[in-house]
Amino acid sequence: MKKILLGNEAVVRGALASGVAFVSGYPGCPSAEIGDEFARLASRAPRSLGEVGQIYVEWSVNEKTALEAAIGASFSGLKSLVNMKSFGINVCSDSLLPLAYTGTKAPMVIFIGDDPSCWSSAQSEQDSRGYAYLAKIPFIEPTNVQECYDFTKLGFEISEKFNVPVVLRVTTRVAHQRAEVDFDEERIMKQEVRGEFVPNKHQFSTMPPRTLEMKADLLKKLKKIESFAEKSKANLIVNKSTSSKIGVVASGAGYVNTLEALEIMGLNIPVLKLGFFYPLPKKKIIDFAKGKSKILVVEETDPYIEKAVKEILKDAQLKAIVYGKDVISEIGETNAEKVCVAISKITGKKFNVTKIKQLGLPRRIARLCEGCPYWNVLPVLKRIAPAGTIFGGDIGCNMMGALPPHDMYDYLFAMGAGLGISHGVKKSTSQKVISIMGDGTFFHSGIAPLINAVYNKSNPVVVILDNRITAMTGHQTNPGMGKTSMGQDTTELKIEDIVKACGVKNVKTIDNPNAPESMKELESTVKDFLDKEEVSVIIYKRICALLARRQQK
Amino acid sequence: MEKTFNIILTGVGGQGIITLLQVLDEAALVEGYKVKSSELHGLSQRGGSVEAHVRFGSEIFSPMVSVGQADLILALESLEALRESVKAGKQTKFLVNDYFLPFLNAPSKEEVISKLKALKNELHLVPASQTCKDKLQKEVVCTIYLLGYASNKGLLPISKASLLQAIKNVVPEKYRELNINALNLGYVD
Numbered sequence: 090m091k092k093i094l095l096g097n098e099a100v101v102r103g104a105l106a107s108g109v110a111f112v113s114g115y116p117g118c119p120s121a122e123i124g125d126e127f128a129r130l131a132s133r134a135p136r137s138l139g140e141v142g143q144i145y146v147e148w149s150v151n152e153k154t155a156l157e158a159a160i161g162a163s164f165s166g167l168k169s170l171v172n173m174k175s176f177g178i179n180v181c182s183d184s185l186l187p188l189a190y191t192g193t194k195a196p197m198v199i200f201i202g203d204d205p206s207c208w209s210s211a212q213s214e215q216d217s218r219g220y221a222y223l224a225k226i227p228f229i230e231p232t233n234v235q236e237c238y239d240f241t242k243l244g245f246e247i248s249e250k251f252n253v254p255v256v257l258r259v260t261t262r263v264a265h266q267r268a269e270v271d272f273d274e275e276r277i278m279k280q281e282v283r284g285e286f287v288p289n290k291h292q293f294s295t296m297p298p299r300t301l302e303m304k305a306d307l308l309k310k311l312k313k314i315e316s317f318a319e320k321s322k323a324n325l326i327v328n329k330s331t332s333s334k335i336g337v338v339a340s341g342a343g344y345v346n347t348l349e350a351l352e353i354m355g356l357n358i359p360v361l362k363l364g365f366f367y368p369l370p371k372k373k374i375i376d377f378a379k380g381k382s383k384i385l386v387v388e389e390t391d392p393y394i395e396k397a398v399k400e401i402l403k404d405a406q407l408k409a410i411v412y413g414k415d416v417i418s419e420i421g422e423t424n425a426e427k428v429c430v431a432i433s434k435i436t437g438k439k440f441n442v443t444k445i446k447q448l449g450l451p452r453r454i455a456r457l458c459e460g461c462p463y464w465n466v467l468p469v470l471k472r473i474a475p476a477g478t479i480f481g482g483d484i485g486c487n488m489m490g491a492l493p494p495h496d497m498y499d500y501l502f503a504m505g506a507g508l509g510i511s512h513g514v515k516k517s518t519s520q521k522v523i524s525i526m527g528d529g530t531f532f533h534s535g536i537a538p539l540i541n542a543v544y545n546k547s548n549p550v551v552v553i554l555d556n557r558i559t560a561m562t563g564h565q566t567n568p569g570m571g572k573t574s575m576g577q578d579t580t581e582l583k584i585e586d587i588v589k590a591c592g593v594k595n596v597k598t599i600d601n602p603n604a605p606e607s608m609k610e611l612e613s614t615v616k617d618f619l620d621k622e623e624v625s626v627i628i629y630k631r632i633c634a635l636l637a638r639r640q641q642k
Numbered sequence: 643m644e645k646t647f648n649i650i651l652t653g654v655g656g657q658g659i660i661t662l663l664q665v666l667d668e669a670a671l672v673e674g675y676k677v678k679s680s681e682l683h684g685l686s687q688r689g690g691s692v693e694a695h696v697r698f699g700s701e702i703f704s705p706m707v708s709v710g711q712a713d714l715i716l717a718l719e720s721l722e723a724l725r726e727s728v729k730a731g732k733q734t735k736f737l738v739n740d741y742f743l744p745f746l747n748a749p750s751k752e753e754v755i756s757k758l759k760a761l762k763n764e765l766h767l768v769p770a771s772q773t774c775k776d777k778l779q780k781e782v783v784c785t786i787y788l789l790g791y792a793s794n795k796g797l798l799p800i801s802k803a804s805l806l807q808a809i810k811n812v813v814p815e816k817y818r819e820l821n822i823n824a825l826n827l828g829y830v831d
């Protein structure tokens with residue numbers, strides 16, 4: 090059937106068409122719609138795992154547990170899809186590398202959503218393709234919405250054929266693009282999900298000297314996958330018939346921007362589209378480069394393909410000059426105009442850049458929502474903290490604390506990193522430190538730094554903003570809610586209990602429904618806790634305003 | 643239509659730009675075009691400026707409208723229309739909701755409107771939010787009202803029948819009638 094879909098919805102359809110049975114992930118932008126859509130499908134008729142025609146779906150507490158859950162599913166014979174944003178691969182990498190060595194039993198596709206230009210990412214403009222080299226795992230990269238569907242299926246096919254996990258690397262402009270997709274709806278929700286773990290210690294345990302044998306096996310597999318990539322339609326050449334001495338090698342959004350640029354400039358230049366990022370189809374690249382004097386590589390952010398193409402051509406003793414980041418910036422996403430400029434520099438064909446005049450309008454910056462409980466906390470902390478108090482921020486809605494009118498964070502890093510750094514600052518100085526994080530982050534990666542601070546006799550004041558949901562990424566469930574992502578009741582983990590179990594002696598939960606009273610309580614508690622010699626934790630518990638409004642409807 | 647039709651949608655997070663985009667995409671498809679669009683989620687949504695691109699025609703590669711290439715800039719808020727004006731070309735027409743959402747250090751409404759009027763482009767400044775609030779008691783459907791307006795005034799090469807069909811295909815049944823009313827209202831004014 091044909092329908093307009095969002096790139097991420099096409100990934101869901103592709104996974105369903107491939108018979109996916111187990112979906113895990115951690116929400117982030119631009120990936121969250123995948124888990125959300127699966128959660129919606131799975132909770133339509135909640136049944137227990139093991140029944141026919143039901144998919145198991147979970148929001149895991151972080152990307153590492155998500156990947157590990159899928160590894161267990163794969164070893165038990167279930168097809169799995171893991172979904173996360175760019176930084177998620179950093180979190181799960183510890184288990185990703187050994188997974189390449191053991192390989193998968195049932196197929197697994199790992200969706201990684203990168204965000205060039207940092208539209209919804211604070212910590213870095215990460216190009217996750219680097220992990221392909223580090224982990225030695227195939228990476229494939231769709232360029233449009235139809236390919237989001239096709240490549241998800243291709244990912245499962247490669248994984249099934251070679252028993253390796255496959256990363257589907259998608260960027261914001263592809264994941265959040267809408268277009269008509271031709272997809273197969275017949276096979277949705279018809280598979281059986283009960284797996285069986287058949288012990289195979291030889292395969293599933295990495296332990297030297299077996300580890301090195303596994304590495305050798307993996308390298309052999311990669312050779313075979315490279316041969317597969319050479320024949321795959323995912324890599325294709327357009328405008329092949331032209332005798333142009335110039336060629337473009339492109340991937341991801343860079344490919345559609347190249348086609349757009351060639352149309353704008355009225356040029357007919359051959360383009361090699363690489364659907365496989367790793368392993369690269371070397372022979373195809375060599376064949377493409379033969380007889381060409383100049384090759385432009387159009388890829389977003391880091392120059393991985395550019396460097397590989399240079400090396401491949403050098404080994405093949407081809408003389409074509411390879412251009413890339415010298416003509417297209419390594420910073421920010423590509424667009425047609427940037428590619429036009431690059432082509433103009435190489436071909437000498439004139440291209441007039443449209444100058445954008447500056448109006449000097451102030452930015453309309455993102456801010457906390459109307460009625461957000463964080464409005465009760467951030468201004469209070471800022472007002473009552475003694476001059477010189479250091480504020481650590483974290484990822485999530487509380488990031489708005491780094492923006493006006495709050496402007497209060499002295500550092501902002503990665504999930505859970507605020508408290509980790511706060512502890513270091515506290516140990517290194519005699520300054521007061523207040524560290525802020527949300528409930529989602531606490532469960533994701535806030536517990537280990539809390540234990541570290543307690544164990545190592547530190548004393549920051551930790552403020553956990555418990556708005557009863559993982560809000561920033563679009564309202565996903567977390568362990569503090571007593572509900573799974575499929576809508577089942579489950580144990581509600583109380584942050585206060587966990588904090589106490591971590592050895593924190595000064596703990597105060599503020600959940601007074603009267604907002605002004607709760608703010609007064611917060612004020613007196615912070616004043617008290619700032620003078621403590623041990624770690625202290627304030628849990629400000631108040632439901633996300635958007636969630637509260639939705640619940641009323 | 644031989645040439646691709648390029649639209650930039652702009653507004654403030656929470657104004658309903660994604661629903662507008664979905665209806666517009668679907669309508670272009672019903673009309674028989676190939677369509678691609680691009681949107682942003684997440685951090686950019688929390689009351690910040692939001693921008694989405696829609697392109698339809700016979701063959702579309704990139705979902706993004708290049709600088710100077712927009713045929714229509716449809717703005718749900720006047721200051722955001724002005725912000726987007728730097729990406730307009732000579733041919734770009736503006737359809738702007740006469741609605742102003744101020745923020746810290748923002749220029750005044752009067753200044754924004756006078757700067758918009760000073761642009762050399764064709765400008766339609768329409769009180770869509772106010773009209774929808776008065777006549778339908780729901781400001782949020784000003785998006786669909788503006789689609790009707792654009793179609794009626796020839797700012798958008800999509801017929802009323804296609805827009806109606808798109809609403810039926812995309813909008814949940816609960817809100818369908820409201821959206822159809824808003825569309826009809828756009829054809830009246």
